[in-house]
Amino acid sequence: MTDKPTRRDLLKPVQLLGLAFVAAAFAGGVALVSMGFFQALPAEDHQRAIIVALVVAGVSFIATLLIVALLLLAVDPAEMDKPVDRPVLLPEEPDAPEPDKPSAS
Numbered sequence: 001m002t003d004k005p006t007r008r009d010l011l012k013p014v015q016l017l018g019l020a021f022v023a024a025a026f027a028g029g030v031a032l033v034s035m036g037f038f039q040a041l042p043a044e045d046h047q048r049a050i051i052v053a054l055v056v057a058g059v060s061f062i063a064t065l066l067i068v069a070l071l072l073l074a075v076d077p078a079e080m081d082k083p084v085d086r087p088v089l090l091p092e093e094p095d096a097p098e099p100d101k102p103s104a105s
Helices: 013-034 043-072
Strands: none
Touching: 013 043
């Protein structure tokens, strides 16, 4: 039987920084491709494309960290050590449904 990971295991800071870095690298790569960095252009256009790609990557890195940090505020710290076996933000379902009440006539 496999052990279920706790929320603390799922939300390690290094993994969150890695996610933000991957998002920044992707955004920077898209900026380079969209500005024609890999085409035969003058050196000034290549330099401008690199600067814009670095700015886009930095903004996306910071935005990703901010969004993930705000989403982490939705998690109750008291529940950090409980195993995750259902969707985190959905309400708990009762074990047995309530019987239908007879209508009064």
